[in-house]
Amino acid sequence: MVEDLLKAGHLKQYIRIVPKGEESSHSRGPRTPAAPARAMINYIYGGPLDDEYNSKRKRQSLLRAATVWEHVSSIRPGLANGSIHPIDGTIVFPALDPSRVLQPHRDVLILTIRVGDYDVKRILIDPGSSTDLLQVAVIKRMGFEPSSLENPGRTLSGxxxxxxxxxxxxxxxxxxxxxxxxxxxxxxxxxxxxxxxxGRTWLHGMKAIPSTYHQRVSFITRDGQINLYESQLAARQCYQIAREAGPSADREHSSKEANASDQ
Structure with a gap:
């Protein structure tokens, strides 16, 4: 489609023509076969012309929405291409290290894990959940628009x-x-x-075993056992936030404040 537009004389503002005879320092000496010329489109204008979309912010919003659609449509759940494979094997949980895990405790597993291009704090590891969940404020911080998500309106039951x-x-x-x-x-x-x-979908895909007692998640690759250690401080902060919010209307305000300060 882009090639047809270029042949028809459109998108000229995105094409830079190099005058004949203009050479860079890299072009001197023996010549190698030139790679096919490519036109780079930084942004495609168009679409509705009403006031709703005539601002830079609105156009950027549409571009992010299109990016989400392309992103969701291009990959499928499962092991990423080129990733190291987790394998089955015997996972060992040794005696607790008192310098790493405070005892006694009742803390849940809270990890900081890279999701996309971001290190995301306060991720609960929950073997009781069959679904992996993400707070909408997180995807907004990543630049995604909730309106472009697939399969909206599904009911999730506790x-x-x-x-x-x-x-x-x-x-x-x-x-x-x-x-x-x-x-x-x-x-x-x-x-x-x-x-x-x-939840279980991620844990099973990782072939991982979580231990709230040992405060870690462990799995095995061909290079040996990998241990992801939890932050007890983060777990206790989450508990305190949930306790202070309670079932009242103040819960919404507290949750937004908590996520905004520690994502």
Whole structure:
């Protein structure tokens, strides 16, 4: 399509013509076969011309929405291409190191893991969840528009019968040590005090074993056992945030403040 537009004389503002005889310092000496010339399109203008889309901010919003659609459509859940494979094997949990894990404790597993191009804090590792969840504020910080997510409106049910409606799905790469998984996240409005929840889908894809007692998640690759250690401080901060918010209307305000300060 772009090639046809160029042949028809469009998109000239994105093409730079090098005058004949103009040579760079790299062109002197023996000549090698030239690579095919490529036109780079930095931005495509067009679409509706009404006032709703005539600002730079609105155009950037549309571009981000298109990026989300392209991103979600281009990858599928599962091990990323070129990633190291987790393998089956015997995972060993040694005696607790008192310098790493405070005892006694009742802390949940809270990790900081790279999701996409961001290090995301306050990720709950929850073997009781069959779905991987992501707070909508996180994808907004990443530059994605919730309105462009796929499969909006799915009902997610909790163990006590409560339910929430997903804003949609997005596939993002989750980097855990040397292993990269393309994870299908269901995006929800209020996940406070957590930025994300990684459940059984991610754990099984990683062939990982979580231990709240040892405060770590472990899995095996051909190079040996990999251990992802939790932050007990983050776990206790999350507990305190949830406790202070309670079931009242103040919960929404507290969750937004917590996520904005520590994403």
């Amino acid at each position: 163990f006590n019968g409560s339910s929430t409606t997903s804003l949609g799905d997005i596939i993002l790469q989750v980097h855990a040590g040397p292993v990269i998984l393309n994870v299908l996240f269901s995006v929800v409005e209020d996940l406070s005090p957590f930025n994300a929840i990684l």
